[in-house]
Amino acid sequence: MLCAALALGAGCKSVEPQTARPSDGTTVGEGTGAQPTPDATPQGGATAQTPPGSGESPWQRARVGDRVAYSFSANRGGGRLQRPTTAVAGVVTLEVVAVEAPWAWLHVSFTGDGGAPLPQPRLAQPLVVPVRMDVTRTLEAPRQGAESTERSTAAGRTWEAKRYLDDRRPADGPMENRLYAMEPGPLYLTNGLLDASTTLSGFGDAGGSQLTLTEVRQGGGTTGAVPALTHPMGPGTWYDLRTDAGGTPSVQRTCLGAERGFVLRQVGTPVEGAAPCADLSQADVQPLEEAVLALISEAVGAPKEWPPRPQGAAPAVRDSVATSGKQVPALRFDVVDQLDGSPALRATAFAADPWDGALAGLAHEARFQPLSDTVYRTQKTGQRQYVEGSKLTGWGAWVPGAKP
Template identity: 50%
Template sequence: MRPTTAFLVGSAALSLLTHCASTRQPVPGAPPEPPAQPPSTPRHTPWGQARVGDRAIYAFSTNQGPGRRPLPPRALAGRLQVEVTAVQAPWVWLTLSFTDDAGKPLTHPWLARDLTLPVSMETSRDLEVTPRGTESLEQLSAAGRQWEARRYLDDQRPVDGNLVNSLYAAEPGPLYLTRGLLSLSVTLSGFGASGGTQLTLLEVRQGAEGGSSPAPSLERPLGPGTWFDFRAKVGGEDTTLRTCVTAERGYILQADGPAPSQGPACPGFAEASVAPLEEWLMRLVTGALPTEGWPPLAGNSPTRGTFRLQGRAVPSVTVETPENEGGVRRIRFETYAADPWDASLAGLPYDARFRYLTEGVDTLDAQGKRKPQDFTQLTGWGTWVEGAK
């Protein structure tokens, strides 16, 4: 599959900011290490004590300059809120929302709707992810509180990389939703890149004790609690890849592999990639910048139509580009949802909403009849969290 530019940008941001702890090898002759302690029970963790109304609000800004490529400068800024909207053990339900600095909804298509995600109070394995860079300690005031904090500075500019500066509370306390994140900035550098992205804590609040609310629907999910399939028929091979996503105590786990033909939709996350929630937030912001409008089509005028999938009729737009190479005529096509938030896409995870519905190449015979050659296509999606609507 060929994901959209924003998807690639977001994925790169994740890999830049953290690294997973590696497995340590025992030293010959050293006494054996004590066994790892089992994870604490949910009720003794901040997630196990989550309250409806717990929330953190960040200011965000992102910009990019033209660099070496002939791109117009772009910028985007506003506020990002992470809030607990329901608690139904073992799940804490979060809502992500974006506004401008005045509190009005953003018009940018990528950030125009609230997103929902269930986060488990429990963990299936050790999820510790340490920020990269040199660590230092400091004290500061933020969001009306005094904090003991750890700063991580990762400067990769000497090797054409980026400068990443992150600041975390030593004891997250009420800021548990984002692991104590106080600020995070990425300054682009290398290969002609210019610009950067920042998140800065503005407010943190705790909800009232005893508050309750029903679990929200997963109509517009960020990803956790859902799955989606893409079929790829390329070079004679025909495969369907499933992406499953979950979240545990502030970390998001994503597993990619062949779609199972039977059994649970998402069998497990033992081999899943792991990234902190706050880095997915960074990914949402950076991913929105490259494309100001929707759909991201260039070239010939798009054709409107309907893409049918699992009994759904999705309003769509398609661009076709004729090619002629070595006497072989082809037509390259891309089809996107006309509106990524259309009701026909209810339940589709965020990443999949902003990819193509289908793209590929058809060949033309001597009579001009089209024959499929290669294509990739969204083929299905759903939820796997029990009780999700």
């Protein structure tokens, strides 16, 4: 009951992104002064960027028009549980569209054959990603698995490459196969990725996903017009979730950022009066290419219909949810439930259109979660008594000068 009522909470997500996690937490907006140890060496190979003061990052040479494209495919279904099979395929493109130091602004777009739009709502719109270019800290994300070297041809070039094969199928885990250029060069946008595949296994899961480099291009522009953060992938933004479990209300703020090819994610309690997301030194770190692959995997693993209808729910009712000073058109599902042996009702509201203009500036991950999820006791008279719930209460951009 509680996990469903806190549907937006990180602990209740069905898909957990692979990240390098800090050893301790922090309060969002609170300056800890903590910095990763510059000379720490990750196990099993790592993507390790230049520490502060020791040189330039390739991102500091970013130019408008720098671009990489990958063909992608993903499928889910079948397996021991014989679930219905779903699949998606197309091309994902990452391109620098503006450079305004210390930020490079990327467009990430997903298209089908011939550039046609994809039917999956999560991949339906191009996303904007502001990425910090300069070196403010050491960023490390260990690459897991057995290493081997090889020569690979991709996008019309030959690359000296290193492969990482991490096979966890014997323990009901996935098999992950990654191939990286040893000298990323123009592939700095995705840390040198040439090819990535994940094969699911265990717990009745079947399927997988793949990215394969098809194009790399170096641009010649210097500035470009900074795009609006209307449809952000996430970095550069924050959002707040209010929960009320057992009569104890709390607010958790999710801060999302990006620096030199890595996505940063930090969740904590907002500090009253402090600038949002002023300190991300304790954020989880995920390579940008892994974040892109996760978007594809989540899209194919999600229900085809929008919004997803909870099991046992009555047909959706049109509603609206007041949040962040706006009225967001919503579809609400009511499910008859039990709470401590007494009749109860769970009301879950999703945005009727996850790309509605009222949600401008909201991170991609929050658009596809419930706007509100509330549990009521129900009386014989038909009256409802509020018990607990969660609600998206606000969001915004923290990157200087960004506009939704």
